[in-house]
Amino acid sequence: MSIRRRKISVVGAGFTGATTAFLLAQKELGDVVIVDIPQLENPTKGKALDMLEASPVQGFDANIIGTSDYAETANSDVVVITAGIARKPGMSRDDLVSTNSKIMKSVTQEIVKYSPNCTIVVLTNPVDAMTYSVYKESGFPKHRVIGQSGVLDTARFRTFIAQELNLSVKDITGFVLGGHGDEMVPLVRYSYAGGIPLENLIPKARLDEIVERTRKGGGEIVNLLGNGSAYYAPAASLVEMVEAILKDQRRVLPTIAYLEGEYGYTGIYLGVPTIIGGNGIEQIIELELTESEKEALDRSVVAVKNVMNVLA
Ligand SMILES: NC(=O)C1=CN([C@@H]2O[C@H](COP(=O)(O)OP(=O)(O)OC[C@H]3O[C@@H](n4cnc5c(N)ncnc54)[C@H](O)[C@@H]3O)[C@@H](O)[C@H]2O)C=CC1
Numbered sequence: 001m002s003i004r005r006r007k008i009s010v011v012g013a014g015f016t017g018a019t020t021a022f023l024l025a026q027k028e029l030g031d032v033v034i035v036d037i038p039q040l041e042n043p044t045k046g047k048a049l050d051m052l053e054a055s056p057v058q059g060f061d062a063n064i065i066g067t068s069d070y071a072e073t074a075n076s077d078v079v080v081i082t083a084g085i086a087r088k089p090g091m092s093r094d095d096l097v098s099t100n101s102k103i104m105k106s107v108t109q110e111i112v113k114y115s116p117n118c119t120i121v122v123l124t125n126p127v128d129a130m131t132y133s134v135y136k137e138s139g140f141p142k143h144r145v146i147g148q149s150g151v152l153d154t155a156r157f158r159t160f161i162a163q164e165l166n167l168s169v170k171d172i173t174g175f176v177l178g179g180h181g182d183e184m185v186p187l188v189r190y191s192y193a194g195g196i197p198l199e200n201l202i203p204k205a206r207l208d209e210i211v212e213r214t215r216k217g218g219g220e221i222v223n224l225l226g227n228g229s230a231y232y233a234p235a236a237s238l239v240e241m242v243e244a245i246l247k248d249q250r251r252v253l254p255t256i257a258y259l260e261g262e263y264g265y266t267g268i269y270l271g272v273p274t275i276i277g278g279n280g281i282e283q284i285i286e287l288e289l290t291e292s293e294k295e296a297l298d299r300s301v302v303a304v305k306n307v308m309n310v311l312a
């Protein structure tokens with residue numbers, strides 16, 4: 001009996017796509033196919049070959065190819081979508097919607113044609129609306145179309161808390177609800193350092209500042225980079241999700257999931273705590289929210305719906 005390595009395709013070979021591909025291969029999660037537009041065929045091949053040539057040094061076994069031909073992605077287990085434009089200083093993620101929604105349509109058609117059984121993980125912004133658009137275009141069941149925002153937003157929150165308390169990031173847990181925009185809702189009440197509620201360790205005023213920095217975390221990097229947006233932490237976040245799927249880990253991670261009544265919302269993709277495993281999103285976890293948390297989530301939903309209206 002021959003055993004096939006898992007196959008992961010990454011659509012978009014830019015900053016996030018290339019970084020994701022390299023991390024996936026380094027972790028030996030499977031063979032990796034990187035796809036970009038025909039005009040960038042050679043640079044895409046070059047990036048893939050360059051990564052592959054790191055494998056003897058780093059000691060990982062994974063094939064990596066670059067292409068513009070979706071036939072090469074056939075029978076992928078997971079496809080990650082990073083294709084599209086990124087924002088620059090002065091722009092919001094929502095400014096990307098008209099360009100990126102067209103790209104979502106065309107790449108989704110190709111993905112579905114060649115990998116009808118894959119799970120799709122979407123990164124492209126504005127990510128809640130783009131995940132919805134991929135869901136609609138793919139015709140896939142909702143559990144096999146997932147967006148990435150919460151792992152990244154939570155990672156930023158955890159980073160800032162670890163710095164504040166001078167503790168290992170490993171001991172900080174937390175998560176962020178809602179859309180991937182400035183209205184996201186970092187849930188302090190469910191966040192801990194080594195099991196101790198953060199509210200016992202950090203004064204409220206300071207926690208509020210950290211929450212605000214988390215909300216604007218993407219913009220902070222955009223302003224520093226000057227010509228693009230974050231890619232190391234976004235790529236690491238995608239890889240954590242892909243690993244959970246391919247290894248059927250049933251991780252509890254905040255992901256962008258399709259809601260049908262959960263939290264009181266229907267017909268929208270939104271960041272919520274989920275169990276993610278071999279079947280993609282296996283369960284949405286519903287938490288009891290306080291009145292002010294629910295109001296904050298409502299505001300975030302309005303922001304996501306405003307973008308979704310542009311799609312129609
Ligand atoms: N959800 C999240 O947490 C995050 C989302 N993002 C988003 O991810 C997207 C990608 O960001 P970067 O990689 O930094 O941008 P980038 O500009 O470095 O790369 C995008 C790549 O997509 C390619 N592309 C465009 N149209 C395509 C098509 N039809 N088929 C295949 N490839 C195509 C481009 O040629 C380019 O190589 C942006 O929309 C950005 O806002 C970035 C970071 C975090």
Ligand SMILES: O=C([O-])CC(=O)C(=O)O
Nearest residue numbers: 087093125218219229230
């Ligand atoms: O800020 C951006 O445009 C990219 C992104 O979503 C993030 O880094 O959170």
